Amino acid sequence: MIQIQQVLFELETDYQGHPYHVTGNALYNALARRVDARTRKQLHVSHGVFVPGEHGEYPSAHSDVGYGGVLGKSLPEVENYADLFLFRDAARRWLLDSRPRDAHNTHDVTRHGDRLSFAPRCWFGRPPEVRNSRRSVQWFVQCYLHCGRDDAVLPLDEEVLDGLRVGAARNYGLGELSLKDTQLVELDELDYSGIKDTALQLELVSPFVLSSEYPSADDQNVPWWWDADGELRRRETRLVNGDEVHTLATVDHGQVVAFTGEDAAVRTAKNGVLRVGTHSRFGFGEFRLRPTGSDRVPERAVGVGGEA
Amino acid sequence: MTSGAPFESPRDAPELDVDPLVAVFRHDVHKLRGRSHDAAQEVFRGARVNEAVPLGADGDAARLSRPKGAPDETVANHRSPRRLSLVTGTTAVASDRIPASDDAPLDWLVLSTDPDVLHSRWLTSEAAATFNESVYYPYTSLRFHTLLVAALLDNYRAGHDFADLHLVATPSGPMPNEGWTAAAARESEVVETFRTVLWSPVCALHVTGDPGDRASAPLGSCPARSFADVWSRLSAHPFDAGDRRWRRLDAQLRRVRSWSTALAYIEDYVAVYGDGGAR
Numbered sequence: 001m002i003q004i005q006q007v008l009f010e011l012e013t014d015y016q017g018h019p020y021h022v023t024g025n026a027l028y029n030a031l032a033r034r035v036d037a038r039t040r041k042q043l044h045v046s047h048g049v050f051v052p053g054e055h056g057e058y059p060s061a062h063s064d065v066g067y068g069g070v071l072g073k074s075l076p077e078v079e080n081y082a083d084l085f086l087f088r089d090a091a092r093r094w095l096l097d098s099r100p101r102d103a104h105n106t107h108d109v110t111r112h113g114d115r116l117s118f119a120p121r122c123w124f125g126r127p128p129e130v131r132n133s134r135r136s137v138q139w140f141v142q143c144y145l146h147c148g149r150d151d152a153v154l155p156l157d158e159e160v161l162d163g164l165r166v167g168a169a170r171n172y173g174l175g176e177l178s179l180k181d182t183q184l185v186e187l188d189e190l191d192y193s194g195i196k197d198t199a200l201q202l203e204l205v206s207p208f209v210l211s212s213e214y215p216s217a218d219d220q221n222v223p224w225w226w227d228a229d230g231e232l233r234r235r236e237t238r239l240v241n242g243d244e245v246h247t248l249a250t251v252d253h254g255q256v257v258a259f260t261g262e263d264a265a266v267r268t269a270k271n272g273v274l275r276v277g278t279h280s281r282f283g284f285g286e287f288r289l290r291p292t293g294s295d296r297v298p299e300r301a302v303g304v305g306g307e308a
Numbered sequence: 309m310t311s312g313a314p315f316e317s318p319r320d321a322p323e324l325d326v327d328p329l330v331a332v333f334r335h336d337v338h339k340l341r342g343r344s345h346d347a348a349q350e351v352f353r354g355a356r357v358n359e360a361v362p363l364g365a366d367g368d369a370a371r372l373s374r375p376k377g378a379p380d381e382t383v384a385n386h387r388s389p390r391r392l393s394l395v396t397g398t399t400a401v402a403s404d405r406i407p408a409s410d411d412a413p414l415d416w417l418v419l420s421t422d423p424d425v426l427h428s429r430w431l432t433s434e435a436a437a438t439f440n441e442s443v444y445y446p447y448t449s450l451r452f453h454t455l456l457v458a459a460l461l462d463n464y465r466a467g468h469d470f471a472d473l474h475l476v477a478t479p480s481g482p483m484p485n486e487g488w489t490a491a492a493a494r495e496s497e498v499v500e501t502f503r504t505v506l507w508s509p510v511c512a513l514h515v516t517g518d519p520g521d522r523a524s525a526p527l528g529s530c531p532a533r534s535f536a537d538v539w540s541r542l543s544a545h546p547f548d549a550g551d552r553r554w555r556r557l558d559a560q561l562r563r564v565r566s567w568s569t570a571l572a573y574i575e576d577y578v579a580v581y582g583d584g585g586a587r
Contacts, residue, residue: 019559090562091536098380103447105563106394106573109556109581116556116581123397127385231543236550254540254562299371299532 002187002270004146005155008075008087009048009164009177011139014110014117016174017167018237020090020253021206022048022141024283025239030164031156039153046275047206047283048143048166050118051087054104056094060301061194061294062086068094072140075181080191081269085288087142088205090254093298100124104137117174141177143283144185146274155184187273192266199292200259202226202272206286207237207250209278214239214246220277222251225261225268232257239279250284256296259289328465329423329502331359332458333430335366337418339439339450342389355419365461368470369453370441371531372567379444391440392447394569395576399438423458424501428493430454431507437575441568452568455505459515462502468517470531474524475538476514477546480507506571510554510578511546513571533565553581 017026024045032040056071058064061082068076071086071094078084086094095101107118121136147153158179167175202225211219222232235252238245261268269289277285293302326334337357338348348358360366386392390399413435420426430436430451441448463473484492488507493499498512506513515527523544528534540562547554557577564570 019556020562090559091540091565092563093565097375098382100382100445100447102564102566102569103383103392103394106560108397109395116553124383125385233541233543233545235545252540252545256541295528297528297532297534297537299376300528300530300534 002146002274003154004144004185004187004273006075006078006142006144006183006185007161007179008051008073008181009141009143009161010180011050011118011120011141012176012178014112014119014174015167016112016115016117016169019107019118020047021050021283022143022166022175022177024048024143024206024281025241025279026166027143027164028282029241030166030170031160034160035156039156042147042149042153044146044148044274044281045283046143046145046286048141049088049090050107051140051142052092052095052104052122053138053140055096055099056092057096059086059094059298061290063191073138073180075142075183078183078185078190080194082194082290084185084190084273085205088286088288089296091296093296107139112169115168140180155182158182187270192269195265195269195289195291198262200262200265200289201256201292202259203256203288203290203296204251204253204286205272205288206275206283207235207248207253208276208285208287209248209250210234211249212239212246212278213248214279217246217278223276225259227258227260228255229258239282248279248284258292265289326356326359327421327423328362328461329458330421330426331356332361332365332461333423333426333454334418335359335361335457336441336450336454337414339389339441340414340417340436353415353419355421357418361457361461363461363464365457365464368460368531369456369567372456372533372535373441373448373453373569374445374566375533379442381444383446386446387443388446389439389443389450390446391438391449391572393576394447394564394573395580424494425490427455427458427502427504428490428499430458431493431499431504432488432490437572445566445569447569447572448566449568449572452505452571455571456515456567458502459505463515463517466517470527471529472517473515473527474517474519475527475542476516476519476522476524477542477544478512478514478522480509480512483509506574508575508578509582510557510574513546513574533567535567535570536562536565539570557581 024047028045051072053072056068058068063079063083092105108122110117110119121138123134123136162179164177165175233252235250237248272287275285295301334357436451439450440446441450441453481498486492500514503514503516505515523542525538525541549555
């Protein structure tokens, strides 16, 4: 049995770290000092994805349907494979069209001297006749943990998860994460019928490492079961361990390729959650499989309100 | 199909025949004048305005930036044609900078009969940037909607279907001596007439059926609010993702679905943070 522990944090203060994600490495280092040596050795941490706490509607592949109330503030139950990714895509296509969705999904930028940060909440004015003149949308961060071999390490206690600090200036109070919700998910018990017996695409949820300056890290090729139509975008990023900074060459996240390993779709899907390649322990190499017809842009999905 | 008359029409006699690409830049004049579609006039200072754009380009461009169907009022305390900026949270330019009674920016944006000139003016106009596409969706931009309509129509007239189109990103070239002006846009080797939808110090973006070997990503099978999807599939980074400022902009653009909102975000962000004063 493979277990993952999903964790949802509330962002309490301004955040000055990586803008795409709170990296798995940052979360791992914040956790590592709070756990015993055995856990430290076993723990794998995904990237943390920013989620606004806002009204939403479940996407069509989700096991729940229709209006979901305020999503982002708690972890919905996970029954099928697609449910795992509800909060993993920055475009947040579940936000309601009847509200200013793009305003809810972009971070407010604040300035501290010459450094810019993301604010933990965004304020919106309201019409004068409404009792409260302002409302706010709060930001949350979702990540998940799993272990190499020793499952007894999970779940981590709530006291261990609460009050982490990540990003730059974390010793000065920035980047504080309080625990909002956590749950265990058994990967083997999920429903994978959505990705069986169909042509599939692979969406890269976090960067895939091609080469790393980290000592003894292997270079990787783009896997043969990714069929990219043209060039895959690269991005250089860094892995920071204390004073050491290691440059990484990656395939950038957010890209979509055709998947040519259909025979092993379910096994590959689970590997995508547990991540592949160099530094997968720290969040790199996460991917999602999706039927080719079910475009991640809902209006373009075949047969689901799409029009030619 | 009609061709544009290469002269400025006299102000007292309405034009008879207008190039469809000229019509593009005039099709939403009623919005610039704060009027509803139903109250729109057909003639403004002798120029035919508010005409329908052929080949469905207007509807397709609307679909790139707004939900389809009956609109919902998304920002209840802002029932105004003034655009709201996602970067500052307030109206794009203080509203007294362009008095509604002052037609000078309007003249500049609609009266020419040369579609190339109109494209270069819309591409660089601050005045057009202060209006939204719809009062129901105040973060959208009338200016980028209009530029998207022009790009779609030009591609459709060249025989491309929507599904053939790509977003292409290129460097914007060095800053012109006279600044990012309409005249400089017409001289620029970067700007493709009608197909360039953003010409900003940080990058230029084009919608075209001829991507060549430039950094590009397909727009997909049909018009949809797909900016985040297309942007994150570009085959190369449009700007230096090693610089913290631009990485932050890149991260935000992966969150925005509406095309005209996203293009306005790039421009507003560059205006506020592009000077390098803060990282």
